Amino acid sequence: MKRHIILGFFIYLLILLGLAFRNRGLLVLSIPLVVYLGIGILNIPDELQLEIERNIHPKRATLNTPITIDLFITNRGSYLENLYIADFIPSRLKVTDGETSVFLKMAPGEKMNLRYEIIGKRGIYTFNQVKVTRSDPLGIFQFTKMSQTHGQIFILPSANAIRQIHIQPWQTRLYAGVVPSRQGGTGVEFFGLRKYQIGDSLRQINWKASARFDDKLFTNLYKQERAADIRIILDARRRSDINTKNDSLFEYSILAATSITNRLIKDGNRVSLLIYGKYLDITHPNSGKIQRERILKALAGAEVGDSLVFENFDYLPSRFMPIHSQIILISPLHPSDTRSLIALRARGYQILVICPDPIKFQIFAGGRELEKQPVTRVSILERKLMISQLQRAGIRVVSWDIFVNFDQVLSPWRVNRRPYPLMAVPR
Amino acid sequence: MTDYSKSDPLNTTRFTYFTNVVMISIRLICFATTMISLYIGFSLNNLAINYFPLLGIAFVWTIGSLLHKEWISTFVFILTFVWIAIGFAFNFSLHMLLLATFSSLMTWDLDYLCLRFNMAMRIIEPGDLIIKHFQTLFLAFGIGIILTVIPFMVSVKTSLWLVLLLSLGIILGFREVFRYPKEFLNKR
Numbered sequence: 174m175k176r177h178i179i180l181g182f183f184i185y186l187l188i189l190l191g192l193a194f195r196n197r198g199l200l201v202l203s204i205p206l207v208v209y210l211g212i213g214i215l216n217i218p219d220e221l222q223l224e225i226e227r228n229i230h231p232k233r234a235t236l237n238t239p240i241t242i243d244l245f246i247t248n249r250g251s252y253l254e255n256l257y258i259a260d261f262i263p264s265r266l267k268v269t270d271g272e273t274s275v276f277l278k279m280a281p282g283e284k285m286n287l288r289y290e291i292i293g294k295r296g297i298y299t300f301n302q303v304k305v306t307r308s309d310p311l312g313i314f315q316f317t318k319m320s321q322t323h324g325q326i327f328i329l330p331s332a333n334a335i336r337q338i339h340i341q342p343w344q345t346r347l348y349a350g351v352v353p354s355r356q357g358g359t360g361v362e363f364f365g366l367r368k369y370q371i372g373d374s375l376r377q378i379n380w381k382a383s384a385r386f387d388d389k390l391f392t393n394l395y396k397q398e399r400a401a402d403i404r405i406i407l408d409a410r411r412r413s414d415i416n417t418k419n420d421s422l423f424e425y426s427i428l429a430a431t432s433i434t435n436r437l438i439k440d441g442n443r444v445s446l447l448i449y450g451k452y453l454d455i456t457h458p459n460s461g462k463i464q465r466e467r468i469l470k471a472l473a474g475a476e477v478g479d480s481l482v483f484e485n486f487d488y489l490p491s492r493f494m495p496i497h498s499q500i501i502l503i504s505p506l507h508p509s510d511t512r513s514l515i516a517l518r519a520r521g522y523q524i525l526v527i528c529p530d531p532i533k534f535q536i537f538a539g540g541r542e543l544e545k546q547p548v549t550r551v552s553i554l555e556r557k558l559m560i561s562q563l564q565r566a567g568i569r570v571v572s573w574d575i576f577v578n579f580d581q582v583l584s585p586w587r588v589n590r591r592p593y594p595l596m597a598v599p600r
Numbered sequence: 601m602t603d604y605s606k607s608d609p610l611n612t613t614r615f616t617y618f619t620n621v622v623m624i625s626i627r628l629i630c631f632a633t634t635m636i637s638l639y640i641g642f643s644l645n646n647l648a649i650n651y652f653p654l655l656g657i658a659f660v661w662t663i664g665s666l667l668h669k670e671w672i673s674t675f676v677f678i679l680t681f682v683w684i685a686i687g688f689a690f691n692f693s694l695h696m697l698l699l700a701t702f703s704s705l706m707t708w709d710l711d712y713l714c715l716r717f718n719m720a721m722r723i724i725e726p727g728d729l730i731i732k733h734f735q736t737l738f739l740a741f742g743i744g745i746i747l748t749v750i751p752f753m754v755s756v757k758t759s760l761w762l763v764l765l766l767s768l769g770i771i772l773g774f775r776e777v778f779r780y781p782k783e784f785l786n787k788r
Contacts, residue, residue, distance in 0.1 A: 179674060183681060192763050198688035201751050205701055205744035212740040257720055272721035310736040312712050
């Protein structure tokens with residue numbers, strides 16, 4: 174409650190009662206309050222004329238990288254006696270050094286610098302306001318003003334280095350890359366044979382095939398290595414997320430998405446991202462470092478959410494995914510997703526599912542004894558069944574035990590390069 | 601430009617533990633003075649029964665100080681002041697009640713100052729700020745004491761009409777007090 178109101182109320186109450194009852198004592202008692210309030214009124218500070226500038230360095234950082242924030246404050250007005258300046262820090266950020274609020278006096282033209290360091294979790298954080306409060310020396314009258322100082326930081330998600338992701342999309346782009354295409358040419362993987370033509374390297378002649386004929390030579394053809402068009406879909410539905418006290422399964426999905434994006438962009442592919450949760454957050458396809466930055470920023474701001482429309486994968490936007498395109502779905506998978514994914518596969522999409530294992534996550538959070546319980550064993554069996562159903566439909570599923578390095582999980586899978594069949598599965 | 605951010609090897613600009621302890625001690629002395637003077641003031645008029653309510657107020661104030669709650673401090677001030685007003689209304693010991701008035705006002709003031717200081721993570725030149733605060737406070741109390749004592753030395757006779765006229769002025773002015781900060785202060 175404001176102090177001047179309390180004082181004013183008491184003063185008037187005492188005077189009124191004193192006059193009503195003609196009591197000198199009550200009237201006299203109001204005098205100290207009147208003087209106290211009067212001194213406050215005489216010392217009321219002038220209008221605030223502060224110039225506040227914010228400097229953030231660096232504006233994008235990774236997890237646990239300290240970010241320095243400087244507030245440069247200049248007093249353009251008159252002498253300010255009791256000044257309180259406080260910066261608003263988003264709750265997920267933690268101050269590691271320096272101070273975010275200060276109590277001081279400022280002479281006209283005086284400048285000061287408030288500096289602090291923060292670290293925080295993945296996210297996009299906006300700094301909009303600085304709270305400035307001026308008051309008289311006794312603190313009876315206080316005036317608070319919110320100064321606008323814009324600033325934004327991105328704390329990007331962390332990533333694991335991945336050596337290679339083996340994908341085999343039906344269509345590739347014209348540009349050179351590392352994805353084996355379905356066209357013969359120069360490359361590493363064997364594609365087929367053709368008749369020798371003048372100019373072919375002798376090293377490419379298939380001598381075994383040529384030995385079958387007297388007058389013909391055959392040359393090996395290899396799969397051309399091209400860049401591909403890849404759609405990453407991140408499952409941000411609340412129903413597929415599991416939260417513990419300090420951890421969330423969704424963070425592992427983000428880690429997987431970041432690692433895969435880094436690798437794919439580095440290999441020259443055209444990548445796009447769809448965050449499927451409360452709404453559809455689409456980062457349109459492109460390649461290069463700027464696209465990587467766009468995707469990382471989208472991942473930094475990704476949050477789980479609920480939506481009745483996007484409860485399952487039935488409403489994936491088809492315009493986002495041309496037929497035969499390569500889809501990488503990062504999702505812990507819900508049992509009700511099987512039907513939607515099989516239907517998607519039947520429409521001709523190449524699907525790779527990276528699946529952070531929710532059961533292993535819960536076992537880690539709840540203790541090893543949880544592993545032996547019948548309910549866990551039944552859940553594991555159900556999950557295996559679901560994955561095998563998906564695999565039978567031609568969807569590649571990588572089940573990721575989240576406490577194993579992501580690159581290691583992809584490694585054995587990478588060895589198995591058999592092309593998977595395109596199956597027509599009725600809906 | 602004065603960079604107060606990190607280069608402060610002697611730590612002189614902080615609201616130090618020492619300063620905090622000194623402020624707490626002064627507040628404690630002020631509050632104890634209020635309680636004792638109230639107790640004596642009432643006891644001298646054979647009303648020693650106020651011992652228990654005062655203990656209750658002291659308990660609430662201690663909790664408020666520990667929790668750094670502004671509203672508890674204000675609540676205690678209101679309770680104490682009502683207590684003092686009762687004493688004044690019944691013409692109990694004047695000296696004791698005056699002492700209680702000023703010490704309770706000082707306790708409330710310093711409670712508030714400490715709260716504001718504790719709110720900030722850093723205080724630049726707290727010594728200067730505290731000295732300036734005490735100067736202003738003593739000025740207010742000095743003038744207050746003089747003006748409070750004078751009416752007890754002189755006797756003014758009032759008539760019913762004068763009382764009614766003053767009451768009217770007060771009632772009219774009452775509304776302005778609550779509008780005062782918004783309209784008048786913004787012009788400054």
